[in-house]
Amino acid sequence: MTSISHRPKARPDDLPQHLGAVGEPGPPNEIRLKVGTLAFRRAARMLRIAGARLITLFLADTPEPALVGAFALRGSLVVLRAPTEGADPLTYGSLGEFWPAARWSEQELIERHGVHPLGAVPEHLTAPNADSLDRKVHGLDAFVIPYGPVRSGVFEAIQFQIETGGENVARMQTRPFFKHRGMEDLFAGLTPDRAVYVAERVAGIATVAYACAFSQAVERALDVQPARAAERWRAVYAELERLACHFDVIAKEAETTALYVGQARFQILKEQVTRLRARLTGSRFARGVVVPGGVRFAGNMSLDELSGELDGIEEQLTRDRRLFLGTASMTDRLIGAGHLPRDLIEDYAAVGPLARGSGVSTDARHERPYGDYRRLGLQVVTRREGDAMARVNVRFGELFESLRILRQAVDHLRRGDGRLQTPLPTGANGSAFGWAEAPQGELVVWVELRDGLVHRVHIASPSLRNWALFDHAFPKDVLTDFAFIEHSFGLTPAGADR
Amino acid sequence: MLGWLFRGLRQGRITTRYPRREERPPHGFRGHVEVLDMSNGSDDLIQLCPTGAIGVDDHGRVSLDRGRCILCGECVLAAPDRFRFVAKYELAARSRPALVVSDDDLPETEPTRESLGELAPALRRSIHVRHIDCGSDGTEEWEIQALWNPYYDIQRLGFFLTAAPRHADILLVTGGVTPAMRGPLERTWAVMPGPKALVAVGTDACSGGLAAGGDVIAGGVDLVLPVDVYVPGSPPAPIAIMHGLLLAVGLLDVGEVAA
Numbered sequence: 052m053t054s055i056s057h058r059p060k061a062r063p064d065d066l067p068q069h070l071g072a073v074g075e076p077g078p079p080n081e082i083r084l085k086v087g088t089l090a091f092r093r094a095a096r097m098l099r100i101a102g103a104r105l106i107t108l109f110l111a112d113t114p115e116p117a118l119v120g121a122f123a124l125r126g127s128l129v130v131l132r133a134p135t136e137g138a139d140p141l142t143y144g145s146l147g148e149f150w151p152a153a154r155w156s157e158q159e160l161i162e163r164h165g166v167h168p169l170g171a172v173p174e175h176l177t178a179p180n181a182d183s184l185d186r187k188v189h190g191l192d193a194f195v196i197p198y199g200p201v202r203s204g205v206f207e208a209i210q211f212q213i214e215t216g217g218e219n220v221a222r223m224q225t226r227p228f229f230k231h232r233g234m235e236d237l238f239a240g241l242t243p244d245r246a247v248y249v250a251e252r253v254a255g256i257a258t259v260a261y262a263c264a265f266s267q268a269v270e271r272a273l274d275v276q277p278a279r280a281a282e283r284w285r286a287v288y289a290e291l292e293r294l295a296c297h298f299d300v301i302a303k304e305a306e307t308t309a310l311y312v313g314q315a316r317f318q319i320l321k322e323q324v325t326r327l328r329a330r331l332t333g334s335r336f337a338r339g340v341v342v343p344g345g346v347r348f349a350g351n352m353s354l355d356e357l358s359g360e361l362d363g364i365e366e367q368l369t370r371d372r373r374l375f376l377g378t379a380s381m382t383d384r385l386i387g388a389g390h391l392p393r394d395l396i397e398d399y400a401a402v403g404p405l406a407r408g409s410g411v412s413t414d415a416r417h418e419r420p421y422g423d424y425r426r427l428g429l430q431v432v433t434r435r436e437g438d439a440m441a442r443v444n445v446r447f448g449e450l451f452e453s454l455r456i457l458r459q460a461v462d463h464l465r466r467g468d469g470r471l472q473t474p475l476p477t478g479a480n481g482s483a484f485g486w487a488e489a490p491q492g493e494l495v496v497w498v499e500l501r502d503g504l505v506h507r508v509h510i511a512s513p514s515l516r517n518w519a520l521f522d523h524a525f526p527k528d529v530l531t532d533f534a535f536i537e538h539s540f541g542l543t544p545a546g547a548d549r
Numbered sequence: 550m551l552g553w554l555f556r557g558l559r560q561g562r563i564t565t566r567y568p569r570r571e572e573r574p575p576h577g578f579r580g581h582v583e584v585l586d587m588s589n590g591s592d593d594l595i596q597l598c599p600t601g602a603i604g605v606d607d608h609g610r611v612s613l614d615r616g617r618c619i620l621c622g623e624c625v626l627a628a629p630d631r632f633r634f635v636a637k638y639e640l641a642a643r644s645r646p647a648l649v650v651s652d653d654d655l656p657e658t659e660p661t662r663e664s665l666g667e668l669a670p671a672l673r674r675s676i677h678v679r680h681i682d683c684g685s686d687g688t689e690e691w692e693i694q695a696l697w698n699p700y701y702d703i704q705r706l707g708f709f710l711t712a713a714p715r716h717a718d719i720l721l722v723t724g725g726v727t728p729a730m731r732g733p734l735e736r737t738w739a740v741m742p743g744p745k746a747l748v749a750v751g752t753d754a755c756s757g758g759l760a761a762g763g764d765v766i767a768g769g770v771d772l773v774l775p776v777d778v779y780v781p782g783s784p785p786a787p788i789a790i791m792h793g794l795l796l797a798v799g800l801l802d803v804g805e806v807a808a
Contacts, residue, residue: 180732200730201733229729232725329575333577
């Protein structure tokens with residue numbers, strides 16, 4: 052990988068000049084740059100040297116057909132756009148060679164869209180077959196275990212091809228896309244407030260994050276500012292979702308280390324949060340509430356009652372956390388397991404608790420604050436160790452931080468209700484990115500609107516981006532460590548496969 | 550370890566007594582949509598539903614297919630005099646037409662197979678369950694996992710999770726079937742010994758849900774394999790899934806609330 056000893060400071064104003072690109076107007080926090088397809092690779096490389104993080108590569112259709120790369124660079128989203136008019140077959144220099152993070156995106160471009168990045172090798176990843184097994188092994192006595200897509204327990208469909216001699220994991224290959232449902236195509240032709248139901252179902256356990264990211268993209272494209280009260284309720288639902296997802300990860304970690312009492316305790320907390328959401332919204336996953344322009348209704352519960360519930364959860368969490376971290380049979384398995392060094396995290400542009408567990412302080416709520424997070428303030432929780440324990444500790448820290456944010460949002464809500472929904476202009480055109488920090492990590496959604504209808508959507512899910520790292524998560528670990536390294540990632544195949 | 554023990558004891562009993570006692574959803578829970586007025590419907594009503602669950606026939610009679618409904622609430626917002634949310638868990642049915650609410654006197658629909666309980670009454674208190682995901686959005690898995698948490702503890706009713714399909718009596722299927730999962734689904738079902746039952750969990754498994762509008766997913770699980778019990782909901786709550794399982798083994802009858 053490219054080693055970068057020092058990073059020149061690039062100011063946003065200088066970017067077009069440095070990258071040989073032409074600046075274009077865009078929504079706030081979005082720096083749009085136009086380059087030629089031949090200059091695309093060089094510009095991306097410059098961005099990497101400047102310290103940018105690759106988010107996704109895809110084909111956009113607005114304002115004209117183009118290859119688009121999205122990068123996070125110091126509080127801004129840099130959008131590199133190379134119009135593809137007349138380029139047939141469409142080709143550009145592959146980024147994968149110097150930026151492993153581009154791997155999944157480029158495979159999708161090759162296999163689904165017929166683009167040929169020069170230098171990239173087709174891996175036949177996006178249309179998996181349960182029977183096709185890569186039996187090549189790299190040592191004597193080694194064999195390949197195909198684990199999945201039907202796995203023990205109640206889990207989503209994904210396959211891992213594990214090359215092992217019985218103990219050490221010589222090679223791990225993650226094969227997602229078994230449950231590719233074509234979700235991005237389902238958006239086309241729907242009105243924004245109906246398309247949000249599709250967004251909610253891309254990765255159901257992060258319903259609110261997907262609904263918020265999609266809605267914010269629509270709002271940014273149409274220059275609509277949702278009401279404050281709406282943004283506060285969105286933050287409340289989003290943080291409750293984070294609580295539920297983090298409790299789920301910790302309960303599963305307890306289960307895999309056979310700490311069944313601990314598992315039960317965190318399952319109880321998760322169910323309490325789920326029931327709280329059902330009381331607030333009528334849906335156990337807070338579905339059908341967040342819509343472009345605001346929220347449909349306020350929580351169906353008095354604010355005093357809500358803060359009472361939060362107090363109860365925090366009190367139990369404090370006790371259960373102390374017991375959990377004091378149980379050596381549990382922590383011994385997690386410490387040192389699935390170690391991911393910081394450079395690997397940066398190479399693969401990982402996000403969420405996974406990145407924060409290896410000392411990379413990245414959080415969309417902090418980097419590019421959106422909605423109520425502009426007013427709430429956030430302490431990003433990071434750990435340096437980079438192992439499964441660090442990732443669990445990051446989640447424990449975030450649970451308390453979420454509860455603090457929730458209280459603050461509830462306090463703000465006490466100042467008065469106000470309007471909840473802002474009408475969207477009808478028949479409008481536009482395009483923009485929207486983002487949200489899902490419990491699994493930063494989620495970025497690209498939306499194009501034509502005549503008031505959704506024309507095209509691209510989703511850069513945290514699960515897909517982080518899963519690329521799983522192949523590297525077994526440096527010194529043995530096969531029996533598999534389950535709790537997987538749970539420490541806390542990802543969802545539904546989001547990765549779309 | 551003692552600390553954990555005292556934590557548990559302090560909590561006391563939280564497990565539901567369902568199905569011996571009714572479990573009530575919280576106020577305002579979106580369990581299913583009720584049609585208050587089935588007559589004089591116009592074609593505008595059809596447009597209210599993103600998944601085409603609302604139907605209006607030539608005589609203006611309105612019907613609602615719970616197997617397609619994703620509980621978004623568009624119809625309830627737009628026509629509150631005609632549609633209303635009802636907080637209820639027991640919605641599972643033993644045939645697909647039974648999920649359609651309409652004015653018509655539907656002929657009695659026959660279940661797919663005899664229920665497991667009728668075929669092997671001795672089995673009823675020891676049922677092994679296997680789950681397969683064929684393209685869900687991930688929420689159905691959470692709600693199925695919840696059945697084994699202390700609130701629902703379905704083991705007290707004799708339901709156990711098994712990893713091996715060869716040991717399983719019931720197959721829980723989530724999601725409309727994606728092309729890549731069709732083979733694994735057929736093989737999993739084929740190796741299960743009879744008598745066995747297949748339970749489709751969630752609107753996606755019943756009809757394909759929202760995804761059925763696209764090019765990848767054609768419809769529900771019943772396009773691939775015969776389904777014994779349909780549990781609608783997006784996703785169905787744990788009690789709703791429990792009701793479906795009890796229906797599949799014949800410990801409850803359709804529409805019955807508590808045994």
